[in-house]
Amino acid sequence: MILDFLIGVLIVNALPHFVLGITKTRFLGLFGYRPAANIWYAVVQFILALVLFHIRYGIKAILENGIFLGAACTCILFLIFGKSILKFYQKK
Secondary structure, three states, rough: OOOHHHHHHHHHHHHHHHHHHHOOOOEEOOEOOHHHHHHHHHHHHHHHHHHHHHHHHHHHHHOOOHHHHHHHHHHHHHHHHOOOOOOOOHOO
C-alpha cells in the first residue's frame, strides 16, 4: 500500500514540475529552481514511478490498470507535446 501511494505521488507530482519547467516559471524542485532542473526532476519522477510500478505489478499490469495508464499517458503526452502546445498558445 505504501508503495502504491509512492507511485501515485511520483507520477502526479511529475506533471506540475514539467509544466512549470516548460513555462519557465521559477519553482523549487529537487534539482533547483531552474526550468531545466524542473523538467529533469519531472522526467526522473515519471521514470521512477514506472520502475516502481513494474517492480510491484509487472509491465503487463500497466495495460490492465486504467488509472495508472491514464496518468502515464497524460505525462507522456505532456513530455512529448508540452513545449509545442505552449508555443502554439503563446502566439495567439
